[in-house]
Structure formats: C-alpha cells, structure tokens
Amino acid sequence: MRATHIPMVASVSARLAALGLDVDVVAARAGIPAGFTRRPGTGLDTRQFFAFWRAVAELSGxxxxxxxxxxxxxxxxxxxxxxxxxxxxxxxxxxxxxxxxxxxxxxxxxxxxxxxxxxxxxxxxxxxxxxxxxxxxxxxxxxxxxxxxxxxxxxxxxxxxxxxxxxxxxxxxxxxxxxxxxxxxxxxxxxxxxxxxxxxxxxxxxxxxxxxxxxxxxxxxxAVLVPALDAQLDAMGEVDIETQARSVLMKMMRGDRPTIDTLARALNMSARSLQRRLGEAGTSYQGVLDHVRLETARRLLADTAFSPGEIAFFLGFEEANSFQRAFRRWEGRTPAQWREQQGSEELRS
Structure with a gap:
C-alpha cells in the first residue's frame, strides 16, 4: 500500500515564509482549516494537497x-x-x-x-x-x-x-x-x-x-536508514492487485494495447492468476484497462492539444472510431464535446 495522505511538515511553513507567504493564509485560500500544519498526524488528501499548492501559486503571482x-x-x-x-x-x-x-x-x-x-x-x-x-x-x-x-x-x-x-x-x-x-x-x-x-x-x-x-x-x-524505511514498507503491506495493474498498464500506454498475458508477465504471475486476483478484487483486466485509458484520455484532452485521433493511437486503439465509441460509453459524450465543456468550465471559473 501507499500513504493516502500527505503530511505538511514544519519545513513547508519555513519555505513559504521565506517566499513571503503565510501557510494559514494559503490554507484559507485553498479551503483548508487554518492551523492544520500544527496538528500532529494531520495530512492532506490528494485533492486538498493540489488545492493548497494551487493557492500558493495564485498568492505568489x-x-x-x-x-x-x-x-x-x-x-x-x-x-x-x-x-x-x-x-x-x-x-x-x-x-x-x-x-x-x-x-x-x-x-x-x-x-x-x-x-x-x-x-x-x-x-x-x-x-x-x-x-x-x-x-x-x-x-x-x-x-x-x-x-x-x-x-x-x-x-x-x-x-x-x-x-x-x-x-x-x-x-x-x-x-x-x-x-x-x-x-x-x-x-x-x-x-x-x-x-x-x-x-x-x-x-x-x-x-x-x-x-x-x-x-x-x-x-x-x-545502513541505519534503509532498514528503517524497509520496515515501514513492510508495515504498510502489499499494494493491492488493482493498483499494481493500473500502474503497470499506465507505463505500457505508449501506442500499444497490452494484453493480459503481457500485463501478467510484468507482474510476475500467470494470466490465470491475474484474472483470479482481479476477480477477487471485484474487477477484471478489461475494467482496469478501461480505467487507465479513460484517466489518460481525460488528462490528454484537458492538458494537451492532441487530436482525438492522436490520443486514440496513444491509448492503443486500432482506429479513432473505436476510441470515440469507447469514450462516449464512458463519459456519455464524444472526446471533442468533453474537451469543449472542460474549456467552458475553466472560463467560468
């Protein structure tokens, strides 16, 4: 497993202060309760962490x-x-x-x-x-x-x-x-x-x-530090199979469509074992592949000028129409419509 929350260590306050920013003012801008850095064991989830650093960027100018x-x-x-x-x-x-x-x-x-x-x-x-x-x-x-x-x-x-x-x-x-x-x-x-x-x-x-x-x-x-870090890893336990599969597929997403056999080899197991473990986790190879493709498509549509056809190639679809149909099934609209809506929302905000 991985840590799901990010601790905001004291050095963050010092670094922001050196740049003329008060951590509590930043937190307020991000919608995070003031004083969170002074509460032991407090951490931010990914959404809050992103909001905090966006606020830093905005306030710093x-x-x-x-x-x-x-x-x-x-x-x-x-x-x-x-x-x-x-x-x-x-x-x-x-x-x-x-x-x-x-x-x-x-x-x-x-x-x-x-x-x-x-x-x-x-x-x-x-x-x-x-x-x-x-x-x-x-x-x-x-x-x-x-x-x-x-x-x-x-x-x-x-x-x-x-x-x-x-x-x-x-x-x-x-x-x-x-x-x-x-x-x-x-x-x-x-x-x-x-x-x-x-x-x-x-x-x-x-x-x-x-x-x-x-x-x-x-x-x-x-010799002192590494065993302590390894012990922390052991204490956190093994990363769940769905997260492992998503991570590996994300690395493979470069214009090829990884098969379940390819994914299983990368995870050092048989395809049958992978199918079984994914099933026990309540998902499937196709479900994991669809998730990775959708998240990657959203990111590329929102943050790049790549055409839907280029994105389709990157995601391993044999033709652009297949990507169009899959994206409409996932999001209820075409990639172009999704991108246009995202742009409209950014203008309103």
Missing amino acids: DPLIGLKIGGEVGPSQLEAVSVAALHSATFGDALARLARYKGLCCPEEVRVERSSAGGSGKGESAGERDLARLSFHWILAKESCPTIISDAAFASAHALARVGTGRTVVPHRLELMRMPSDTAPYASYFGCEVRTGCVGDALVYDAEALDLPFVTRNEDLL
Missing part, C-alpha cells in the same frame, strides 16, 4: 515559484526518503530509492524509464542515444497535477543531481504537457531543450548520467 520551492530546499529540510537518496552511491541509485520509498510519504509514484528512442510520444524518431525518462505520477489524483508541483519535483531532482555529484548535471531535455507562453526560463534553469505539448511531463537525461557517482555517498548512514 510567480509562474516559476515551483522551481524556487523545489530547488532551494536545504539538507536540514529533507525528509528521510530524500536523505536516503542524497547519500546513495550514484544518481541512478538515488532515483531508485526515491521510486522505492516515495509511497511512504505520499500517493506519488516515481518512474525512471530507459529507452533508446527516448520518445515524448509525438513526432519522435528512433535512433537517439540511450535515455532515462524521469516522471512523477499521483496515483490517486482525479485531476491534473498543478504545474507548481510538477515544476517543484523536477527542480528537486535537478538539485539532487547537483548536490549529490558536486556538479551541475544537465538533462537531455525537459518535456511538458502544457504549452507555456515562454519556455526560456525553463531552458535557462535546467540548461536543456524544452519540448511542449508532450504526452506527459518528464525530465529526460542521457542514460549515462545515472552512473554518475555521488560525493555525498554515506554507507554508514544508509
């Missing part, structure tokens, strides 16, 4: 505040998971530890996917050098992740690489779903190409960057 928040965290403000990452042997080891333990503190998944094509999902040709695509996914989210959170996550990873290696590690490129009016600040901050209108947000590195050694490596500290 700074479109790049996410980069400042994520990139200016001092060692004393790091949580245990980030401390373990910082004292790893290499940048790749650090990201692997983030991926393993992130679920202890929030319902977020860290993915590092290696490929030779390094595609962003649109207009990408094969034949590039080996790349590693770093992305963050809020697995309980029913809405798009606020840009401030995405920016902060990438700025934090960028800072982790810099502090850990003792030098600036320049990414190969930054991929953004959104299309900001000016990408120059991002290009300057990360020192790399910025692509917009992508199928997801990602910070893409040359794969060899994962092997860069960390000057902050501390095996003695890890």
Whole structure:
C-alpha cells in the first residue's frame, strides 16, 4: 500500500515564509482549516494537497515559484526518503530509492524509464542515444497535477543531481504537457531543450548520467536508514492487485494495447492468476484497462492539444472510431464535446 495522505511538515511553513507567504493564509485560500500544519498526524488528501499548492501559486503571482520551492530546499529540510537518496552511491541509485520509498510519504509514484528512442510520444524518431525518462505520477489524483508541483519535483531532482555529484548535471531535455507562453526560463534553469505539448511531463537525461557517482555517498548512514524505511514498507503491506495493474498498464500506454498475458508477465504471475486476483478484487483486466485509458484520455484532452485521433493511437486503439465509441460509453459524450465543456468550465471559473 501507499500513504493516502500527505503530511505538511514544519519545513513547508519555513519555505513559504521565506517566499513571503503565510501557510494559514494559503490554507484559507485553498479551503483548508487554518492551523492544520500544527496538528500532529494531520495530512492532506490528494485533492486538498493540489488545492493548497494551487493557492500558493495564485498568492505568489510567480509562474516559476515551483522551481524556487523545489530547488532551494536545504539538507536540514529533507525528509528521510530524500536523505536516503542524497547519500546513495550514484544518481541512478538515488532515483531508485526515491521510486522505492516515495509511497511512504505520499500517493506519488516515481518512474525512471530507459529507452533508446527516448520518445515524448509525438513526432519522435528512433535512433537517439540511450535515455532515462524521469516522471512523477499521483496515483490517486482525479485531476491534473498543478504545474507548481510538477515544476517543484523536477527542480528537486535537478538539485539532487547537483548536490549529490558536486556538479551541475544537465538533462537531455525537459518535456511538458502544457504549452507555456515562454519556455526560456525553463531552458535557462535546467540548461536543456524544452519540448511542449508532450504526452506527459518528464525530465529526460542521457542514460549515462545515472552512473554518475555521488560525493555525498554515506554507507554508514544508509545502513541505519534503509532498514528503517524497509520496515515501514513492510508495515504498510502489499499494494493491492488493482493498483499494481493500473500502474503497470499506465507505463505500457505508449501506442500499444497490452494484453493480459503481457500485463501478467510484468507482474510476475500467470494470466490465470491475474484474472483470479482481479476477480477477487471485484474487477477484471478489461475494467482496469478501461480505467487507465479513460484517466489518460481525460488528462490528454484537458492538458494537451492532441487530436482525438492522436490520443486514440496513444491509448492503443486500432482506429479513432473505436476510441470515440469507447469514450462516449464512458463519459456519455464524444472526446471533442468533453474537451469543449472542460474549456467552458475553466472560463467560468
């Protein structure tokens, strides 16, 4: 299992204060009771967490505040998971530890996917050098992740690489779903190409960057910290099969339609066992696939300019009409109608 609520640690108040923001004022703007950060054991669910950081972005008036928040965290403000990452042997080891333990503190998944094509999902040709695509996914989210959170996550990873290696590690490129009016600040901050209108947000590195050694490596500290983190994982129990299946299918959603056999192999079980376990959980392979396709379609329709035909290809439908029929069955309207309504609602708000 993963943590379903996100604790707002004291360092958050300090970081916001340094930026001229009062945490209680932010909470009020987000519709969250004041003083929640001072109540032990209090945490925010994903919806509240998103609302809180949207309020930070609105009150600050700074479109790049996410980069400042994520990139200016001092060692004393790091949580245990980030401390373990910082004292790893290499940048790749650090990201692997983030991926393993992130679920202890929030319902977020860290993915590092290696490929030779390094595609962003649109207009990408094969034949590039080996790349590693770093992305963050809020697995309980029913809405798009606020840009401030995405920016902060990438700025934090960028800072982790810099502090850990003792030098600036320049990414190969930054991929953004959104299309900001000016990408120059991002290009300057990360020192790399910025692509917009992508199928997801990602910070893409040359794969060899994962092997860069960390000057902050501390095996003695890890010998104490890692067993404690592993014990917390064990105490939380195994992730339920439906969540596991959704997570794996989401990673596979790149223009192919994974079969139940493909999914079962990725989960290290037989197709028959997977069918049985999904049935016991009250769902099925088709039900999980439909859920992932619908959530992905909503995200792409809301946050990108991709046509329904392009989205159909990305979701693994053989033809656009099949996607149109499926989406109408799920949402009671066509993809174009859904996108138009979303745009109208945003204008009214």
